[in-house]
Amino acid sequence: MRSTLGLGLLLLAVASTTVQAADGKAPLQIVVSKDKQSLVVYDGDTVVATSKVSSGKRGHETPTGIFSILEKSRYHESNIYSNAPMPFMQRLTWSGIALHASNSVPAHPASHGCVRLPNAFAKTLFKLTERGLHVVISDRQIAPQAVSHPFLFQPAAPEQQLLSDATLRPAMSQVASGAVEVAMSEPAPPSPAAPAVRADDTRAPIRILITRRGPRELALDAQAALNTLGYDAGVPDGALGSRSIAAIRAFELAEGREPKGRLTPDLVDVLFRKANLPPPANGQLLVRRDFAPLFEAPVTIAEPDVALGAHFYQFQDIDAATGKGSWFSLSLDNTIPKGMKARLGITVDDDALAYNAATRVLDRIQMTDALREKVEDLLAPGSSLTVSDMGLGPETGRGTDFVTITHPAKG
Structure with missing residues (x-):
């Protein structure tokens, strides 16, 4: 069971069985x-x-x-x-x-x-x-609740080099202490379990946002597809400037279409098939650390007509023996504006009070193993995950984490 700590003790105590945040605080x-x-x-x-x-x-x-x-x-x-x-x-x-x-x-x-x-x-x-x-x-x-789900990230297992018949030269501080133990391919005698945590647990926590893809992400993918086909759309940045619009028009002309320079659903379908690419993903995972973007990648959201809601998860309390940590979740009420629902194709609202709302939404998110490994390699105590329909709102920008603004139901 988790023990209740007083304010003073919380600032000073570092439990021997868990790994705390980078500065030693919980x-x-x-x-x-x-x-x-x-x-x-x-x-x-x-x-x-x-x-x-x-x-x-x-x-x-x-x-x-x-x-x-x-x-x-x-x-x-x-x-x-x-x-x-x-x-x-x-x-x-x-x-x-x-x-x-x-x-x-x-x-x-x-x-x-x-x-x-x-x-x-x-x-x-x-x-x-x-x-x-x-x-x-x-x-x-x-109030936060402990939550467990296979989707929730866990720290990448530390690599351990196995040596056979190896001899190590001991450090000076080890000479008087007896034999030097090394990892062997053969089973070793039982000994106290060594912490299975990463050596760099002083890293800053990361912030993860999973949301629906919007016009920016679609434009970014389209720019990459145009470049693949030889139409110079510039460096993919999700902003359709004059160079990208010229590339779209050139593609439209080549396809016998009227050159309007707009990414309509029909044109996107033709563009991606021509580039031999799968249809654009409908979800996006973004990662920040220290108030700055690290990377982003597409994910798939099942049942796209159902709202994701607004769910927050925080990671902490890594067990030194297993290297695994705990997640705690909060689900917020959120009413999506009608115009936004229509644009995103949402027809079923989320219910933050529904049983297991915070875990059921995770059942709907799919990503590649490579992306999962990339995130888990960065995971540290205090990292967080937000799942929301709201995307990157105006409060998210330079010098911020992901800021998610929710909307109350109109009474």
Whole structure:
């Protein structure tokens, strides 16, 4: 069973049976409930600290979704609201949403969009957090739950070189300690299990987003297909500039079509068949680390007419004996705008309250073994996965993790 740690102990203790985050702290996460006007700090599914809050009032509602701490400042003044003081500010978006201390934290929404915290708690929380720590804001009260599913990534097994009849020259510190043990192809006598964790567990955690492919990803694939066929679309970047449009028109002319320079579904089908490529994937996996993109790759989403929903998973607590870690999930309510549903071909809504919603969505995602290995080779404690229909919203950009904004149901 997981043990409950006090704030002080949590900052100092490093359990001998688990691998902690890069700085030695447990990978925490914060959950803010707007209906309860509360904030809870979790280590996995264990409550570490709680506080009342005051979120945005009518007309200035605090957005819901999945955020991370982008910036911290002991004293900050608002550049939107007349230099209003925001002590112990922890920024969640570059557009102005943050956690911060306040002298006024009533038991109801009262801010201009930020999440107000009592002064003493804001100071304590400031010491407990670091940049990149996830903050989930929900309309209703939700809590992380331990989750297990074959899809969820696990660290790549460390390579172990097997030697036969090998002799090693001991280091000076080993000379007086007796024989030097090496890995042998023959079974060795029983000994305490050595940690099966990677040697580079001080790496920063990665952020993974799985979402539906949009016009940008389709354009990127089309550019690559055009280049394959000898039509110069430039370096594939997902932006259809003049060079790419000229390549599309040249392809259309070669196919006896009117040169409109647009990627219609029919034209995309012809283009990919001509390039001897499979149809474009309908999903995309993107990876960031330290607030910067690492790579992205296509994945397949089964039952594309069913909404993915908005699900967040955090990885931590790697067992030193097995090298395996634990995942904890949260499912948020999300209502997809009608126009977006039509564009994505979604006809069935997601239900975040449905039984096993966080695992059932994982059943629908397929990827290549090579892509899985690439992700697992980067996995570290504190890494996270978001599965969402919402894609790369405007709050995701330079100097951010993936920011997912959810939309409440209209009552």
